[in-house]
Amino acid sequence: MRFVNFAQGGQRGLAVEHEGLLRGLVEGANGYPGSLHELLKAGPEALSDGFAVLCQAPVLNLRSIRFNPPIERPSKIVCVGLNYAAHTEESPYEQPTYPTFFPRFASSLIGHAAELIRPRVSEQLDYEGELAVIIGKGGRHIAQDQALEYVAGYSIFNEGSVRDFQFKSPQWTMGKNFDGTGAFGPMFVSADELPAGAAGLKLVTRLNDEVVQQGNTADMIFNVAQLISILSVAVTLEPGDVIVSGTPAGIGWAKRPPVFMKPGDVCTVEIEGLGTLVNVIADEPSPLDLPARH
Structure with a gap:
């Protein structure tokens, strides 16, 4: 479905x-x-x-x-950092032995074909193509061998990251939550249409038709079942919650010179079996361009 x-x-x-x-x-x-x-x-x-x-x-x-995003106001959006070894190698971090969870807020979400917004305060807007896992059944303390029973389906996420704000502190939350930077869609695909745990799917991110990321969901350090089980030790998962499972190597920040998205760029994330998420980059309007509030 x-x-x-x-x-x-x-x-x-x-x-x-x-x-x-x-x-x-x-x-x-x-x-x-x-x-x-x-x-x-x-x-x-x-x-x-x-x-x-x-x-x-x-x-x-x-x-x-x-x-619109498949789920517009999830009660929780939990992202996973450093979940592909090759991406960790291009980062300033060591490979963690426990998932690097951090939150993203619903106010950052946009849909397929919407403008992905570069904020006024930064020119370091980066792309991150990722598999999104959508929970269908609530629960806590979920056993790993039962975790996939809690997945309703999957979608695509482009986790626009404002790198200079991300690295201002050890916690990444600020740089991962600017309004209009979390592209999500275009559709929800039920789990029964994909391999178990959405494993073995090719992921390709393109910036202006140039391939910048190529990965496979089989290469995740922590697979979907592990992420759900580990997260549920602390958190009660609810239907509609979203787990954004990590990005492969090739981020713009790691290139030399760095490559950041700018207005007019077109960024696409394609995942085998899930379609293609497309967004055009635009600058955040200045206060003078915004409509007056009465």
Whole structure:
């Protein structure tokens, strides 16, 4: 099952990809099954029923919709640093023996085809193509051999990182949470459409059509099941929570000279079986460009 969270004419909607077409309904339309987040909370049967209903919905004109993140307001977004050995080698850190977890906030999220924003205070906006894991069942103290039962599906993430702010302190949270830097989408793909744990998927990041990252999810230091099990020792996972599982080597900061994203650049992240996430880079508007508030 493949779901797309969208907006059309000021209304939120949910669509599915079926037989090569995108079919969907907006809130308030007859038969609208609810948001993807609501369906995940209701359980697997609700998700399947929602998919069946939307397979009969009208075909959407892609020009008339805006892609939203698959889950717009997750209760938790937990990112994982240094989860590919080759990426750790290009970083100033030693390979950790325990996952490097840090938070990302929902206020940073944008969807497919939205502008990824370079903040006014920095020119060091970097790309990080990553696999996003979307939780479907809540729980804590989850055994590793049962952890994949808690995964509803997967998506793509481009974790835009403001490097000079990331390295201001030992904790990376500031540089990882600027508004408009967390690209997420274009769709949610249910776990049954992919190999167990989304292992063995090719990941390619391109900047202006040049390949800058090439990796494979099989190379993660901590796989999806391990991440869920370890995280759940401390944290109760809930439906709709997102784990952003780490980036392979090739970040712009590590290149010589460094390569950072600038306005007009196009950054794409492609993961086998999940599609391609595309975003154009734009500068944050100055205060004078923002609409007045009354």
